[in-house]
Amino acid sequence: MSKIESDKTLYKLLSEPLLVPDYQRDYAQGRVNDLKILDTRVNFVADIIAAATNQEHIHLGLVFGSDNNGLQGFVAVDGQQRLTTCFLYHIYICKSLAGQANENLSIRLRKFGWFGRIYVSEFTEFLLDSVWNVKPNKTLSDIFKQSKDYFTIWENDPTVNNMLVMLDEIHRQMSKITDYTLKDIESNLISDNCKLNFDYMKLEPGTDEFQYQKMNSRGRDLTSYELFKQKFLSECHVSEDLKEKLDNQWLIFFDELAAKEKLEADIFLQNYINETALWMGVKTLGDSYQYISQIEKSKLRDNRTDVGFVAFDAYKEFSQHLSEWEYLTDWLVINYATINQCIEKFWYIDESTRLIDFFKSADYQVRAVNYAICHYAINTGYQTLDTENFVSWWRPIHNLIANTEIYRNNFHNIIKAIDKLPTNSLLTFLRDENLSGFSEYQREEERRKALICLNEPKLIELFYCQEKRKRFHGQIGILLPDNNCLSTKYWECIVSVYENVVGDRYISSEKSDFDFIMAMLTFVGNDYHQDNVKGLNLKYENGYLMGFKIPARWIHEMIFKFIDKKKEDGSLTPENFLGECRKAWLSGYSTLSYKEKKEHFWIKYILDNPKECEKLFNDSHYGKLTKKDSNLWLYLKSNRNDRDILLSNRRKEVLEHLSDLEVWWIDKHDVVKRYSDFPYLKVVFTSDKIWIGIDHNNELVMPEKLPDNIHSDFWHKAWSWFPDDILNNYYEHEDESFISYVETLSKELRRFCEKFIANLNLNTLEENKSVHGI
Structure with a gap:
């Protein structure tokens, strides 16, 4: 049997002739107009440089060949692409060193060649014989083509063209290297400890080399x-x-x-x-x-x-662990169809993870599923699958995996967590043990469901029917009573209330039920103050409620409050209930403290301005509402950042009541106003601040040294911030009425602007007239 040798470097391989035979396809790693090849080329060269500079060990897999066809030396059957790229890197280092290059490296590089390809052979000789005038700011291909010894006919061979592209990429990346000298890199490449190496195998006589030849000749790699x-x-x-x-x-x-x-x-x-x-x-x-x-x-x-x-x-x-793998694979082959059928039983609507993904393109979610199934096989002694037991085991496992963010850095924690899961009496384990690794919210929900189902087993089937739904995706915690006391009859009542009170109102397709949105906002309580309210999802972008988050908790409170109200008034309808929620919240707003009013003003704005808000809520381009700087922001689905849209807020109300200012223009979220007697002065209202400034594109002359608190930048000759303690985030101060706040703000803003102008000596009538209309 052919023997494989490890840790072979190109320098070692070139102790004998190394030939790429004529049946091999063209050198491909220099192809242009191919994004996949481009990515491979850039990354491969970066890997080679990392190894050559001793930063990383790069193993380039197995290369093998033979000497069966009468050619002298090692004839590459597979690996010619990698070998050619490594050769080009070595010759780049050698030729860049010119007369300082190691003599043995120069000699050995001449043992590499493409057999039977006349243009490639001549071009390779040109590379070895010519003097390279390497310049950092010029491509090697341009330098070569200016040489009198370069023949353009070589470019008829795509391998030559692709070698030129690869040499340019090597030169581009090497021009950025500053911490290592070329001599240091050369020493690393010829060292026995070189970190760029292969596994190497020469096929024994009688090996079916022709199979590999056919595959390579038609362009298919092994x-x-x-x-x-x-x-x-x-x-x-x-x-x-x-x-x-x-x-x-x-x-x-x-x-x-x-x-x-x-x-x-x-x-x-x-x-x-x-x-x-x-x-x-x-x-x-x-x-x-x-x-x-x-x-x-x-x-x-x-x-x-x-x-x-x-x-x-x-x-x-x-x-x-070959014996374990053999047992596992035997078990999988026998039970695959049954496992697949069991797993599909618990798929959420629109779930993308499939059992067959193990064999195609697994992500860490799929890897966790794979390991869980293997864990089950190992711990049941590879016995024929007990379908009933596997189904009861898989339901909570599926929820835990699907609702935990799994990635490279926490995969080992997931494996540890799965290792603790028994294959029998899983509900008892989930109820009694503190399972780590998975999502904290999902672990708590599975613990609660285990406790409930152990008391009422009939609920298991009812639970999984809801878990499959797109809205829940394995998370039905909003339907569980806080005291975990549940019967099948009470569960049916909860599900019915959810359908009637929430149902398609939260939130179907492209349209939101705005009455429901407004009512749901009224369930914000003291636990959801300004620091914790991160945002309200308006559309089902992910299809389900992830975690103990807004609005999940609000919906939970809404469901159980309706159940309590329905007991008191059997004729209560969802529409009447939602209307009562809004009225109760608005009547209670006036009793809130100054701080609480500021925190919840954004909700009051929605309830007070239903037509304006509903129009924007029902726009399918928008996906999330959030509160920031005491203002209300509506975010686009496609590009979530603070520049999406400022829906409306306290700022708008303040701007409408400020005196003497006229609207100049609006820049994204910023509103720019000006005073008629100071037309050159910009007064800019951002989400939570005010600043004033003078553009560079006017004729006003600024003092050489600006006064304190007045600045200049690329866009403005002078600008300054209005004091925050007066502005107060566009909100009246405690024990101050809104009217008096706006009056004070108008006066102080006018006084601030006049002082700004006076400090710059811009307040003469003549100067005002000279720049009027700019």
């Missing part, structure tokens, strides 16, 4: 699975039974799955191996699993070796 299997079988003790499964039983299973997705069985099987290797590594080493990153890169790049470089070291834990 898959990661083909290379993995070659390495796997040579490095690990694999039983004949396992080999048989890999070649037949399992391959047939994955082929059937892949065919339905119009993909290849190799990709499905490799991805399943990768996912198993990933969680085995994470489980064993906790959060120290950097070596697994190459597996992820391979998955993202379609399992092709020329763009996804998989180091076999990443499969260390996998290789040491």
Whole structure:
């Protein structure tokens, strides 16, 4: 069997001739007008430089070839793309050093060549023989093409063109290197400890080299699975039974799955191996699993070796747990259809996660699902699936995984959490144990549901019927009574009230029920003061309520308050109830303290201005309302930032009552006004401040030294802030009426502007007339 050698550098490989045969496809990593290749080229060169400067170890996977075809030396069967790029980097360093280059490196680089490709061979000789006049601000391709020894006919070969592009990219990135000298980099490249290396294998005589030749000649690279299997079988003790499964039983299973997705069985099987290797590594080493990153890169790049470089070291834990993997895969093949059917039973409406994603393009949510199923198999002794037990086990597990944000840095915590979950009596465990790792809100909800369902098992089925709905997505906490006392009859009442009071009002399709929005806002209480009210989602953008957040709690209070009111008045309708909520809140507003009034004025504005607000609420472009700086903001769905739209607020009311000012223009959210006798002076009202200024585009001459508290910038000759203690965020001070506040503000603002003008010596009549109309 062919032996694989580890940690081979290009310098070591070039101890003998290294040839790329004529049946290989063109060098592709320099292709232009291909975004995927561009990304690969930029990242690959960056990786090579990181290794050459000793910043990172970059393993470039397996390269293999033979000497079966009579050519002298190593003839590359797979890996020619990577080898060519590495050659171009080495020759760049060598030629940039000119007469200072290591003599052995110069000699060895001449052992690399493309056999049977006349233009590429001549161009390679040109690179080796010519003197490179490397300049940081000029591309190498332009420098080469100005040489008398360069022949444009070479460009008829796409490999030459692509090599030129790659050399330009190497030059571009190397021009930014400042911390390492070229000589240091050269020393690293020829060192036995070079951090840029390959696994290397020369095929033994009799190996089916022609299969690989055919694949490469038609432009198809070998898959990661083909290379993995070659390495796997040579490095690990694999039983004949396992080999048989890999070649037949399992391959047939994955082929059937892949065919339905119009993909290849190799990709499905490799991805399943990768996912198993990933969680085995994470489980064993906790959060120290950097070596697994190459597996992820391979998955993202379609399992092709020329763009996804998989180091076999990443499969260390996998290789040491082959028997466990064999049991798992046997169990999966036997039970896959049943597992899939059980999981689909609990899918939320519009849920995108599918069991088949394990084998296609898993994210960390899918990886958690994969590991949970493996955990179940291991802890039930790989027995044939007990469907009833698995279904009861999977419902809460699904909710926990789906409603927890899972990513690379917390995946090991999720694995630890899943490891604690028993495969029997799960509800008792959830009720009694303090489970960590998953979303705190979802853990608490599952604990409460477990407590309720243990007392009334019939609720399990009723719960999951609601959990599947788009509005809930596994989170039905707003329907659970605070005391956790629940019967099937009471549950039916709660669901009925939700449908009648909330239902499509929260919030269907493109239109909001504005009456419901206004009523829901009246349930804001002391627990939801200014610091905690982050925003109110107006549309079902995510399709469900995530966490213990507004408006979920308000809806919860609305449901149970309606139930209590309905007991007192059996004729109460949702419409009457919602109207009563608004009236009660408005009547109570006048009794609030000064501070509370300021905090809740934004709600009062909505209730007082229903026509204006409803028009904007029902605009399908807008998605979120929030309170900021005592003002009310409505955010666009597509671009959420503070410049979306200032719906309306206390500022508007203040501006309408200020005296002597006329509107000049509006810039996004800022309102610009001016005094008729000071037409050059801008008075700018932002969301929570006022400032005044004079533009650069007028003829006024400023003093050489500006007075204190007056500034200049790129846009303004002079400007200054109006005092915050007078403005008070556009709100009257405590024990002050709104009318007296506006009168005071008008006077103080006028006085401030006059002082600003006086300090700049701009208050003469002649100056006013000379700039009038600017």
